[in-house]
Amino acid sequence: MLRLSIPLRQALARLTLPVMVAAAFATMLLGKADALLAERARTALADALAPIWAAVAEPLRAARDAAEEARTLVALRAENARLREENERLRRWQAAAHALEAENALLRRQLDFIPDPAPRFVTARVVADGGGVYARAVLLALHPSHDIRKGQVALDERGFVGRVTEVGARSARVLLATDINSRIPVALEGSRARALMIGTNGPRPRLAYWPEGTRPAEGERLVTSAEGNLFPGGLPVGVVRWSASGAPEVELFARLDRLDLVRLFDFGPDGILPPEAVARPAPRRGGGTAAMARR
Numbered sequence: 001m002l003r004l005s006i007p008l009r010q011a012l013a014r015l016t017l018p019v020m021v022a023a024a025f026a027t028m029l030l031g032k033a034d035a036l037l038a039e040r041a042r043t044a045l046a047d048a049l050a051p052i053w054a055a056v057a058e059p060l061r062a063a064r065d066a067a068e069e070a071r072t073l074v075a076l077r078a079e080n081a082r083l084r085e086e087n088e089r090l091r092r093w094q095a096a097a098h099a100l101e102a103e104n105a106l107l108r109r110q111l112d113f114i115p116d117p118a119p120r121f122v123t124a125r126v127v128a129d130g131g132g133v134y135a136r137a138v139l140l141a142l143h144p145s146h147d148i149r150k151g152q153v154a155l156d157e158r159g160f161v162g163r164v165t166e167v168g169a170r171s172a173r174v175l176l177a178t179d180i181n182s183r184i185p186v187a188l189e190g191s192r193a194r195a196l197m198i199g200t201n202g203p204r205p206r207l208a209y210w211p212e213g214t215r216p217a218e219g220e221r222l223v224t225s226a227e228g229n230l231f232p233g234g235l236p237v238g239v240v241r242w243s244a245s246g247a248p249e250v251e252l253f254a255r256l257d258r259l260d261l262v263r264l265f266d267f268g269p270d271g272i273l274p275p276e277a278v279a280r281p282a283p284r285r286g287g288g289t290a291a292m293a294r295r
Helices: 006-033 035-111
Strands: 120-129 137-141 153-155 160-167 171-176 183-188 194-198 206-208 221-224 236-242 248-252 261-266
Touching: 137 160, 137 261, 160 236, 171 261, 183 236
Parallel strands: none
Antiparallel strands: 120 137, 120 261, 137 171, 153 160, 153 261, 160 171, 183 194, 183 221, 194 206, 206 248, 221 236, 236 248
């Protein structure tokens, strides 16, 4: 084995960096002087390294795919566990619903109950929001041959949206439940206590005028009340949420910020249509006041 003296090794160590710098400059000058030669050299080097990179990339790709597959399997296992738990919970609810349905049918037969007729409804598309005399309202596009009337109730696939306030030949305007002019009689589903839902022009209306001693509970469901025959009872509205300031608010089921299609229900004229739209019989000649005719 060739042994170099210490001074010679030190000299070679000092010369290594200058030699490498000089070689780099020479390579750069050669590339500038003969671009075709440099391109051929790069191409030859790429051709030589391409199989090596391909051979190295294949195991790396396989390892990456295997890791992704493992993560997917772990996520699927967690999702399957969650779905099994949810299915079990739904089966329990289904069994309870079947039992309640059978009990309800038995009670209806015993009471000789006559169910209310199914209301008619028309589906309309929301074409604009805002505008008009209300801060929170939407404009609906209607067919020219529609029979929509003021006061009809608007619902989306989740719950109560508002009521019709203006009707034109091809359009109608719906006052949303969040508008400050909106006053909706509601009932607490748990205690059956009556209250009034008042719009605030914000995302959540507030709850007011509930009976003394009946405090709305957090998360309690609200449905429309038939108080005063203004609205049909039992329509889903939302749930009670207490704000940070200690005021009861209503988190609506309906997605008023993403309304696309609404259904306009005709529950009949009693208490919903304005008084001038309800037919009234002429007074009898014998004097006295005539009874109001209701359809």
